[in-house]
Amino acid sequence: MKRILGLIAVILITTASYAQAGAKMELKSDTVDYGTTSKGDDNGIRTFEFTNTGDAPLIIKDVKSSCGCTVPSWTKDPVAPGKSGKIEVKYNMNPGPIRKTITVQSNAVNHPDGVVALKLKGEVVEKKESSVLDKKKAIPNQ
Template sequence: MKILKISMLALTLGLMSFTVISKEETPTVKTTEAGSIAWKSETIDVGQIPQGTPKLIEFQFKNTSSKAVIITNVKPACGCTAADYTKESIAPGKTGYVKATYNAAAAGSFTKTVTVTTSADVNPKVLTFKGNVVAKL
């Protein structure tokens, strides 16, 4: 009986170590097109601004693709920020803008974002501005 168990164990181990050589798979290389928009800056530090005075922040970009680009949506992260942007299509090599107007009502430091969606990129771009609102004396 021991010989039978040892033989079965040896057979099982032999089958487990047996490998089938198969055709080697070639790795899939995924290419992604570089961004079609080159932002002058994705983060702007506005420094100190006086309380109660709205602050205009302008993000500029250049269309680096070979096709026209359209900004399809601009969404500020909060109600304290209003946004404006280039409404017409931006031809290759031309520039456009996204403007954010921050309502500096509350004193203290802040960091705010504006999310921009375009016809050129699948993922939206999140632009950031920050600073410090100085209380009026």
């Protein structure tokens, strides 16, 4: 019986020593959906929120966009364990489909090499201008 308890204790201690320690980035969502929108109705700014669920400060080293039409800004100070931060993204709202990737480099141990891919999707359409004549034509019997 003592041998079994001793073996269990050794296994538990060994397993605990291999547990990952360090900063961990937990995102509320890794995708932002703009839906269908137009440049005049939307400023193009969206926010990715995250929390450091680890036991060490989370440091975001760099944030890069897949193209120049998307400009990221992020929390520059280390995010303490249990605290939250954000990555703000501004898309220029050119008409057409939105399929962009934001690459985040950090010291998070729960992502391979600390790299996280964030995605933007949606569609920007031309804002349809309506005139007084169009409204008048739409009224029947006139």
